[in-house]
Amino acid sequence: xxxxxxxxxxxxxxxxxxxxxxxxxxVERNPAPPAPVLIGIHRxxxxxxxxxxxxxxxxxxxxxxxxxxxxxxxxxxxxxxPDAPIVHASHIDFDVTGRTVVIVDDVLFTGRTVRAAIxxxxxYGRPARVQLAVLADRGHRELPIRPDYVGKNLPTARDExxxxxxxxxxxxxxxxxAPAAVETPA
Amino acid sequence: xxxxxxxxxLDRTEIERIVAQAARFAEVSDRDIKKVPALRGRMVLNLFYxxxxxxxxxxxLAAKRLSADVVNFAASGSSVEKGESLKDTVLTLSxxxxxxxxxxxxxxxxxxxxxxWCSAAIVNAGDGKHEHPTQAxxxxxxxxxxxxxxxxxxxxxxxxxxAHSRVARSNIIAFQRMGAKVTVAGPPTLIPRGIExxxxxxxxxxxxLPKADVVYALxxxxxxxxxxxxxxxxxxxxxxxxxxxxxxxxxxLMHPGPVNRGVELSGExxxxxxxxxxxxxxxxxVVRMAVLYELLAGTxxxxxxxxxxxxxxxxxxxxxxxxxxxPENVKQLA
Numbered sequence: 001x002x003x004x005x006x007x008x009x010x011x012x013x014x015x016x017x018x019x020x021x022x023x024x025x026x027v028e029r030n031p032a033p034p035a036p037v038l039i040g041i042h043r044x045x046x047x048x049x050x051x052x053x054x055x056x057x058x059x060x061x062x063x064x065x066x067x068x069x070x071x072x073x074x075x076x077x078x079x080x081x082p083d084a085p086i087v088h089a090s091h092i093d094f095d096v097t098g099r100t101v102v103i104v105d106d107v108l109f110t111g112r113t114v115r116a117a118i119x120x121x122x123x124y125g126r127p128a129r130v131q132l133a134v135l136a137d138r139g140h141r142e143l144p145i146r147p148d149y150v151g152k153n154l155p156t157a158r159d160e161x162x163x164x165x166x167x168x169x170x171x172x173x174x175x176x177x178a179p180a181a182v183e184t185p186a
Numbered sequence: 187x188x189x190x191x192x193x194x195x196l197d198r199t200e201i202e203r204i205v206a207q208a209a210r211f212a213e214v215s216d217r218d219i220k221k222v223p224a225l226r227g228r229m230v231l232n233l234f235y236x237x238x239x240x241x242x243x244x245x246x247l248a249a250k251r252l253s254a255d256v257v258n259f260a261a262s263g264s265s266v267e268k269g270e271s272l273k274d275t276v277l278t279l280s281x282x283x284x285x286x287x288x289x290x291x292x293x294x295x296x297x298x299x300x301x302x303w304c305s306a307a308i309v310n311a312g313d314g315k316h317e318h319p320t321q322a323x324x325x326x327x328x329x330x331x332x333x334x335x336x337x338x339x340x341x342x343x344x345x346x347x348x349a350h351s352r353v354a355r356s357n358i359i360a361f362q363r364m365g366a367k368v369t370v371a372g373p374p375t376l377i378p379r380g381i382e383x384x385x386x387x388x389x390x391x392x393x394x395l396p397k398a399d400v401v402y403a404l405x406x407x408x409x410x411x412x413x414x415x416x417x418x419x420x421x422x423x424x425x426x427x428x429x430x431x432x433x434x435x436x437x438x439l440m441h442p443g444p445v446n447r448g449v450e451l452s453g454e455x456x457x458x459x460x461x462x463x464x465x466x467x468x469x470x471x472v473v474r475m476a477v478l479y480e481l482l483a484g485t486x487x488x489x490x491x492x493x494x495x496x497x498x499x500x501x502x503x504x505x506x507x508x509x510x511x512x513p514e515n516v517k518q519l520a
Binding site: 070072073074078079081082083084085086087088089090091119120122123124125 | 207209210211212213214217218219221222223224225227228252479480482483484
């Protein structure tokens with residue numbers, strides 16, 4: 001997966017610091033109880049959401065509800081892809097109605113994943129408000145979607161690849177940019 | 187996968203993939219809104235030449251959970267009664283451009299034939315005495331959830347009327363592909379000669395039934411029996427009924443439904459904790475969702491029509507046991 005031309009833009013320590021800052025911003029924006037609930041988008045967003053929860057629980061000294069969401073069923077390109085994507089089970093074991101929901105994802109790119117996530121979320125209930133936290137915003141939006149919390153803004157070319165790696169899946173925490181020729185990991 | 191015509195054409199990896207996908211779909215049924223938009227705009231045609239409530243309704247529910255449109259076409263009360271042939275019916279209905287046709291017929295091999303006549307994905311929901319692949323998949327799914335050690339190495343006894351049962355054939359194949367040791371048992375008149383060719387063992391009594399981990403009772407299909415295979419149902423029950431005396435506390439009891447209480451199963455075992463019959467019905471919806479999703483999400487080359495050899499993409503496989511003999515009515519249909 002590591003290509004020689006890949007440029008690391010966030011190291012493990014940077015990722016940790018960025019998540020701490022995002023957690024503080026979430027608390028700042030949502031001071032009144034009940035605490036916001038976190039919903040991570042499969043797969044790496046779910047791990048980032050879990051870490052954000054630990055931070056938030058420490059800051060708020062209260063329980064923060066955590067869920068994860070697979071958007072496979074809601075993709076807008078289902079009928080254009082050659083194969084049906086693997087769908088993972090979603091886990092939202094609480095009622096989102098009336099709550100502030102923070103959707104957590106690793107990279108914000110076209111905005112299509114977030115659109116699908118919002119649509120999926122509304123099948124579980126009617127949240128009071130929905131906010132978006134991403135580790136990296138690489139631009140090139142195709143939909144009117146804007147993040148509320150950004151770990152790092154990454155100016156990229158359209159055909160470059162941004163790789164987010166998380167300890168739980170990839171053995172290390174880092175964000176890197178690779179030139180166009182490299183295959184995106186699934 | 188372009189069609190689901192038989193279990194015969196699936197290998198273990200494919201069976202496991204569909205079943206794993208189904209397990210992830212189960213969560214949709216617990217949501218506030220029990221529907222996801224995955225197959226929005228796709229049309230599923232249920233074409234049923236035989237009576238069926240649970241199979242048809244679970245296909246319908248599965249398609250609707252995935253937001254597909256469903257059209258039900260039952261042969262009774264339709265132009266079929268006026269003498270239209272299967273081919274003409276399929277070609278006529280193809281004009282509505284269904285993306286998938288779920289087909290149940292009393293003719294072995296019909297699903298495969300239909301797959302050559304139109305570009306829709308064909309799901310075999312039972313073709314005569316040949317196969318009923320989604321039943322086998324949902325039974326594998328149910329067993330994987332129920333057996334802590336998995337299906338690998340489990341001993342599964344299928345008891346009853348093998349001669350008229352497509353479920354038996356599909357399940358013998360599916361269970362064996364998943365690593366189980368399958369034994370079939372029943373009266374000699376209802377066990378076709380040569381069934382050992384599928385790789386299973388044959389018994390004519392239930393003396394060794396206590397060895398089984400799973401007991402799968404088949405329905406006595408009186409409606410399919412044109413001759414008398416048994417002195418009476420009562421006599422069948424005396425010899426082969428699964429009842430409280432024959433079923434051990436650690437065994438798992440399965441049945442494809444609908445149950446003839448007092449014939450193949452006694453009332454007490456139907457309601458016993460060993461029975462997973464309602465779990466099988468629940469599994470029916472999620473497994474059929476997984477099948478429809480696999481066939482219909484993603485691009486299909488439209489109009490691929492007759493470009494379909496007997497078994498797509500898998501011309502020969504060394505582990506395949508002897509081909510089941512297809513009854514002659516296939517030729518008549520063609």
